[in-house]
Amino acid sequence: MFDPVEPLKQPVTFPFSGRTAKNRFLKSAMSERLATFSTFDPSGRGQPTEELVRLYETWAKGDIGIIVTGNIQIKKDHLEATGRNTIIDRDLPSVYLQEWTEVARAAKSQGSLVIGQLNHPGRQVSINIQPYPEAPSDVEQPSTGDVLFGRPTPLTKDGIKDIVDRFTYAASVLHRAGFDGVQLHAAHGYLLSQFLAKRTNMRTDEYGGSLVNRAHILLEIIAAIRRAVQNPSFIISVKLNSQDSIPEGFCIEESIMVAKLLEIAGVDFIEVSGGAYEQTTRSSRDKVTLLYFTGSPELIPSDYKPYTVETREGYFVEYAELLRSHLNLSKVVATGGFRTSQGMANAVSQGAADIIGLARPLTAEPLLVRDILRGEKKTAKGDRFPESPMLRFVASAAQIAEIGNGQDITDFDNAFHVARFIAKMQKEIPAAISEALFL
Template sequence: MDPAKVLGQQIKLPYSGKIVPNRFLKSAMTERLCTWDPDHRAECGKPTEGYINAYKRWGEGLTGVIVLGNIPVHRDYLEAAGNAIIDKNNPWDAVEAFKPAVAAAKAHGSLCIGQLTHAGRQAPDTVCEQPVSASDTKCPDGVMGLNFQPARAMTEEEIWDAIDRWAFGAEVLYKAGADGAQLHSAHGYLLSQFLSPLVNKRTDQWGGSFENRSRIVFEIIKAIRNRVPDESFIISIKINSHDFIDGGFSQEECATMVEKLEEARVDLIELSGGTYESLAFEHKKESTRRREGFFVEFADRIRPHVKKSVLCVTGGFRNAEPMAEAVKQDTCQIVGLARPLCAEPDLPKKILEGKSKGAAENAVESSLQTPAAVIQIHAMAENRPIPDTAKKEVAEEVTEMIIGKKPMPHAEGAKYPPI
């Protein structure tokens, strides 16, 4: 079957009953397009016109599921300055603030879910003086150019407060018109820290056994169901197939986790991998390069443990044929895309209409492609031409912006921070 036809197939989510119009998912990314004032944290994280513009562009691209993200549930523990925030203690109306972005994402038939997160020990020292985690620990400095303060172990009260914050965030998304919420339990953020036996050294009900380490995730799911009893509201999760670090969350634990998530009626499981310590986005095996997706071989091993929930794999996909093969072979049912949708927000539409066979090449050095993607997102937000990093001269110009040899583009009067 033609790749466009495979990727254009609808799929029904098993528990909410929602229909995903095609097999593409826009994975959550750091946008850095919301209000930022470090001296007035309560006013930070409001969606701006630029934020809405970006999701308008992604909505026009006909991606089946659009994930807003990443959205911290606590204004003190951020992944970066300028991201959207849903904090239950903020004085502004988050429901009204998020409605325009959700509507823009859904305007052309896409489903929209919001990724709710908490950085934990991965809150950089530029935005957090005292991070928290499952245990007393520290994220290594220098990763992706960031530095981190030592994190202290969360108290029992703080853990229950975090659970309530995730539930509050899901309720805000529901009232704002979103189709669901996603828990960010991957890439070394707080929930991933609890799951990791390397980071989580607790001896109470939140640490030790796998059941205890995963308890926070399932308590959040229960709390969301209590806040949002509407069964058509999607609950999704992003988890690591593997932490790719000795002593971390393992593939075997991931297999157990997906079985438990299915029992908890989680509709959509997005599989990724790695942490700030071990990014895991460049496997060297020839079979992996041929199939493109970084985590497809891990997904092959996880897939037998998933009977009803829909499995998405994110990371590495660039061309329509390997995407369609992953779906046809039942490695996954949905293909997640992130950086390719920053360069080409309409890539799914072009593939589905037969106008493209895959993403354009990216000539930016791999270690700098995340900040390059943020530059492209800001161009979308400000209605400027998106830098075409397939062109060597443009990639060099973007690289000079990232390393500080050339000023970053920034809209005059914008309320979000410069990149």
């Protein structure tokens, strides 16, 4: 008897580390906000908590092939949002090695690979946290709603070396804690993404100008992690924008070129995303025009056969498919917009992606992957929210907190629960927006 989700059950072996994920699912990074936090004392920030461990124990029970943590910050006073970010900073009194070992144990308890996502926000940090942000150039982040940003100071070469060292240090801590690898966040307008985009990188030294120069810091970090960890089975992955969808932002042609450089550098998998905090653009499910048609025709291989439009799901699946056609070894993860097991299976079986990434569906149903693989579910739970990405971000954050605290998960497919949540947010929305910067 034909099994419609058989493609999703297949293991995938990564080309450079040699590690194997037990199936084709990846839990994509979301900011958990379940670490310790002190407004006035940076040394009291960033420690993993019992709630964070419980969250990852729960996701592990969902039989997910790869679990990627929320973005771990590498600098205690440069955080991606107001709130309880996890932090690995060599300047803190402790690196919380024991606590990170517990997180790794929890996430790996059912056979998942666990990857720690590392991040620095660059200019994209609330002025309430850091009034003097650091970035490639002094291009200020536009204010959005009630979130204000300071004008960034361009990083010196010594400052760039410090950033490279901090990413490397954090990766070495996670390796010692038992993590299977790291993911470098080079998407969504954060620091590494700022270096890649001409809009935010006005430098004239070896870290600016040509695309190879703009990718220099990212490649330096990868090489430095390899030297520090000294373990060929340690996975290095990158989250990369397909495009920023803003003028002078990172574009599709550049993304493909960077992906090729990442493959040469030995990156096991690239997770495809898109947009920046300035503007989030995602292709709608029923839009027939493919993303790459906005790029250069020469990027499309002569033997390219488009993914079946009638059954397509996923915000970036067309780009993932195009990117995959330009790579020989590195695996491609398509994340965002998947809701049906059939759509997920089609993306894998028809060659659009090697791995399916899920984020918010797993806050509503942490055991969703297990249920799909068993054939017990065909569709992820929906919600009754009006069209508001910000409300959905905040709602998922609330569900993450519920899982971490061992509470029942609010069902946002219930109109009453949605109405009650929106009423609460109307009182708390300024703080909630500050908490829910781009995941």
